[in-house]
Amino acid sequence: MSNLPVLDAGTLLEIYKKAALIRYNDMRVIKAMKAGLLMTPYYSPAGQEIIPSALSVNLNDGDTICTIYRGTHDMLAKGFPLGPLWAELAGRITGSCKGKGGTMHLTHPESGCMVTTGVVGSSMPIATGLGWSAKLEGKGHVAVANFGDGAANIGAFHESLNLASLWKLPVIFICQNNRYAEHTSFANSTAVDQLSKRAAGYGMAGVTVNGNDVDEMYGAAKIAVDRARAGEGPTLIEALTFRFNGHLIGDAAGYIPKDEMASAKQNDPFVTLRKRVLVDDAASEEALDAIDADIKARIEEAVKAAFDAEWPDVSELKRDVFAHELA
C-alpha cells in the first residue's frame, strides 16, 4: 500500500505498549486457567495484538467500541482497566460488571468499551447505533465494530453495512480475519477471497490489510477514522491475522495444518513489532524491558486484587434485571 499515513516513533511506542499489555495479559490468563484459578471458556487473542493496538491509537475517550468474546485485546487497547477486568474474569463483585458479565460479556463504558457479545455478528448492528448516536451528537466521535471472518457471513453484517453506508455513519467495521471460524476455514465458509470486496456492494470504502503489519494497520485505521470523523461514512477494514491457539483454550486446533500454525508463530507479530521499535529507535531495549516489567507488575497486582476480592452477594442475582427491582 502506498500513500499510507506515516507512523511516528512516539505513536509506534504507544502501539507497542498496548500490544505488550495484550500479550502479557493473555499469557497470564492462560496461566491462571492452567492453575485451575479460572474455569471459563477463554478465547485467546494471541497473534492478533497489532490490530486493536494500531487502531486504537487513533481513538479517543468519546469513541466507542463493540467487540466479541475474543475481545480482551480490543478492550485493553481501548483502555479497559486491568483491575476491573481481572475481577470480572474472576467473577468478583469488584469486576467491571460485578461478576455478572464474565469473559464473554465485558463492558466498561468509561473507557468506551460498550458491548462485548457472545453472539457471532451482533457487534455490528449495535456499533451502527453507537455511530448513529455519535453522528447526531456531532462531535466527531466514531464507533468501532470488531468481528471475525466467520461473522461476516451472518445476516446482521449485511444489514449493518448497508444501513451505516446509507446513513453515512462514523463506523469502522473491522473484520479480524484470523482464517478460522471455530473449526471452519475461511476458504470453506466464504464465497469471496477478500472480504473487503463486499464493501463495494454497500457503496462504502473497503480495504484488506495485513493486520499484523503495524504500518499497514495503523495507516488503514487512521484513514478510516479520519474519514468517519469528517462525516464521510463507514469503512470496512479486513485485517488479515492469525490466532495462535485453538478457538478457545483447550481446543488443540487439529483442523489447522501444522505448517500453517508453525509459520504463523515464526512470524509472531508481537516479536516483529518489538524489533521494529528497536530498529526505529523509538525506545531502547532497556526501556522496553522496563515497560514490559511494569506491565507485568500491574497485571500481577490486578490478579491478586481480583482473587482477594469478595464474591457477589446472592442478592445480585435479581439486581440489574430492570432499573428497579420488581416485587
Added chain:
Amino acid sequence: MTTDTMNNISAVNLALYDALAADSTLLVLGEDVADREEGGVAGATKGLSTAFGDDRVKSTPISEQAIIGTAIGASLRGHRVVAEIMLMNFTTIAMDMIINHAAKLRFMSGGQTHVPIVIRTMTGAGMSNGGQHSDYLEAWFAHTPGIKVVAPSNPTDAYGLLRSAIEDDDPVIFIENLPTYWNSSPFTKEVIPLGQAKVVQEGSDLTIVTYATMVAPAMAAAAALADSGVSVEVVDLRTIAPWDKETVYASVQKTGRALIVHEAVKEFGVGAEIAADLSDHFFGALKAPVRRLGGAFAPVPYSKPLETAFVPSTAGIEAAVRALLTERDI
C-alpha cells in the same frame, strides 16, 4: 384532559408527537416511518418527521436486526429510541438483538449500561393476513427477564402507556392491535404508569383477567351475563410483564373465581403463568379452578370463518364463565 373520541392509531401518533416534543434525545426509526414514506403503512408515525426532522424520525431499509441493533447502540450513548417493527411476526428476525442484547445488557454489564428503547409493533387476527402476519407473541417476551411487555386495549391507554414506555429506563415491547387500529372511543390524555392493571368492569361472581383485543369481547360477555344476573369483574392488565398482581389478587379475592382470556394461543401462554400464580396464591380459597381461554393451537388461519374461530369469542367467554360458575364450590 378529555377530548371526545380518538382512534387507537391517532393516540399512538399523538403520544409519539408529544414525547418527541418533550424529550429532544428521543429518536424514532423503522421501516417507512418518515413522511417521505407516508408515515408508516398504517400511518402511525404520520407527520412526525415533518414536525421533528428527518434526523429524529428516520425510515430504515428492511433490516429488522439493524433496526433493533441501531436502537440499542444509540440508546447506549444516551438517546431514547422508539423502534418500529412493522408486524410482530417480524420481531422473530430481530430476536437476537431483543433477547440476547436489549434485555440483558443492563444485567450483564452489572448496571453500567441500559437500553431505554421501545419496540412498537402491531399484530392481531381479523384482517385475513394469515399465518405470518397475525401472531400475538407476547409470551415469548414476557418469558425473558429484562423486557417489559405492554398491550393497550383502547386509545387512552395507548397514549398513556406509550408515554410511560418511552420514559421507562428498560426495553419495552409495545404491542398495538392492527385490526382495531381505527376503532374510536372516548379519549383522555393522561400518562398511565406501567405495571398497573385497571378494573374496567366491577363485579362479584367471577374475575376475567385479560388485555389487548380480548378486553372488548370480555366486556361484551360481562354485559350479556349481567342481563341474566351474573356479575363479572373484568381486569385489563394493560402491562403484561410485569403484571399487576395486587389488582388481580384483590379482584380474585373478592370473586373467588378467575378466567384468563387472551388472543394468543392458550398453550404455554401468559394465561398459564397467571393461572399457576393464582392457584398457588389462592389454593383452598378459590370457589372453582382457575381457567384459561386463548387462541386455538394452530397458526392464525386465512379463511374468514377459520380466523374467527381461532380467536376467543364473546360467546365463548360467556360459556366459559357459565361453566366456571356451575363448578361445585370447593
